Amino acid sequence: MDFAPGVWWYALPPLLLVFPAFVVSPTLSLLFLAAAGATLFFFRDPERTPPFSGxxxxxxxxxxxxxxxxxxxxxxxxxxxxxxxxxxxxxxxxxxxxxxxxxxxxxxxxxxxxxxxxxxxxxxxxxxxxxxxxxxxxxxxxxxxxxxxxxxxxxxxxxxxxxxxxxxxxxxxxxxxxxxxxxxxxxxxxxxxxxxxxxxxxxxxx
CATH class of the missing domain: 2.70.70 (Glucose Permease (Domain IIA))
Known part of the structure; x- marks a missing residue:
């Protein structure tokens, strides 16, 4: 899956907090992981095939x-x-x-x-x-x-x-x-x- 430029500006911060947060709370760690995953999903950039005309x-x-x-x-x-x-x-x-x-x-x-x-x-x-x-x-x-x-x-x-x-x-x-x-x-x-x-x-x- 390709992603739009700039995705890591948004996805990297919560991703980096996943393991430190686990020390405090596994639930908090999962929330940061979910936030990173949601950001990657939002920035997805699938291929598209245009029609013949129009x-x-x-x-x-x-x-x-x-x-x-x-x-x-x-x-x-x-x-x-x-x-x-x-x-x-x-x-x-x-x-x-x-x-x-x-x-x-x-x-x-x-x-x-x-x-x-x-x-x-x-x-x-x-x-x-x-x-x-x-x-x-x-x-x-x-x-x-x-x-x-x-x-x-x-x-x-x-x-x-x-x-x-x-x-x-x-x-x-x-x-x-x-x-x-x-x-x-x-x-x-x-x-x-x-x-x-x-x-x-x-x-x-x-």
Missing amino acids: IVSPADGTISEIRTEGDRIRVCIFMNVHDVHVVRSPDDAVVESIEHESGGYRPAFSKDSDRNEKVHVRFSDSEVTLIAGVFARRITPYVEAGDELERGERLGHIAFGSRVDALLPPEIDHADLQVEHGEKVTAGETAIADDGTTGDMEWGSQ
Whole structure:
């Protein structure tokens, strides 16, 4: 099993306390071991195989909202604590900019989370926004301006619960959507919209 970068910053401290804690209490030692195991589980980074074509979900989770903003559609994905928190590119694209926006740490499933801390990964005609939640206090982009990404390729990670938004290209309308509110999606694999193209082959595991 692969893990997201930075996992040992979180998993190593409780792991190092397992044996010293055993001297005080076996129960306490088990709690530290469980905390380390839970952290490793949270930072897991499984391989994904993108579909032939279409715009794929950038995150694991549940569609919490689909809304129209001007001539664009925004798809919001709530990531629960048990979801994989590695974020992926919805389509083949070149990163135009990475922008950090300061904000609060409200629950990621609430509408107030629009004012949370976030990182915008912008492409020429679309955008992925990584949004912090109550426990998500670290957003780590893996990419920078100028990077060329393939559909489903990793672009960042959010530590401990959050939300990810996909602002779709302007030519995508509601008839092109392939998901609805409340639907479970998988990053890099679930098609959230039809982009009108057909693929000749799969990209393979990313």
